[in-house]
Amino acid sequence: MGIKDFLQSRRDDAELGQGLWRRTHDRFVRGLDRFHQILERVPAGPTLEEIVPLANELADLLPRVRIVAAEAHRLAPSDSQDIPASPTGVYSDLHRALSRAGNALALTAEALAMTRCAGDCLNGCTRTESIARRIDTVKQHISDAETYLEQARCEAQQTAS
Known part of the structure; x- marks a missing residue:
């Protein structure tokens, strides 16, 4: 581990903690890394x-x-794997959306791997359609997470008042 990795790890600890939210973020990062590793092997x-x-x-x-x-x-610190409680269950929904985004990204990497193994494309087929559809799914899950985050902000403001 170099100094750059060490500093990034410290920054991640400060911003994301070491629990639930860090885990969902890191899952997305791993999926993105995997996608790019596969992409490097596409001729x-x-x-x-x-x-x-x-x-x-x-x-x-x-x-x-x-x-x-x-x-x-920041709203609901979690240094464990437990989802923070909320009156409306918004943190559970938020965690689910982020997890789904990471899982959908892993499926996108898998779709890319499948295009590498598919051989020649006959009759004008488009290999990237499956990948593009999966990317749309990833985007939708992230949009859902952003919506839940806004709900969590409103809930936190109401609780603080």
Whole structure:
């Protein structure tokens, strides 16, 4: 572990804690890393040219996930694997949405791996359709998480009042 990794780990501890919210964030990061590892093995050609913009879309989602996870940790700190309690269960919904985003990202990496193994595409098929659909699913789960985060903010304000 180099100094850069150490400093990033300290920053992550401060912003995300070491519990539930950190775990959901890290799951998303691992899925993104896996997607890019598979992408590195895609041979140059038309398929790669179609997939690179999709990979960029996925990478652009990481700051949104980090913001949601960090804000969730700020509102309901969790240094365990237990979901914080709330009157409306919003933290459970928020955790579920973030977990689903990470799982959907892992399925996106799997879809990319399957396109590598599919062989030649006959009759003008598009290999990237499956990947694009899965990316849309990841985006939807992140949007859901952002919605739940807003609900959690409102709940926290009402509780504080």
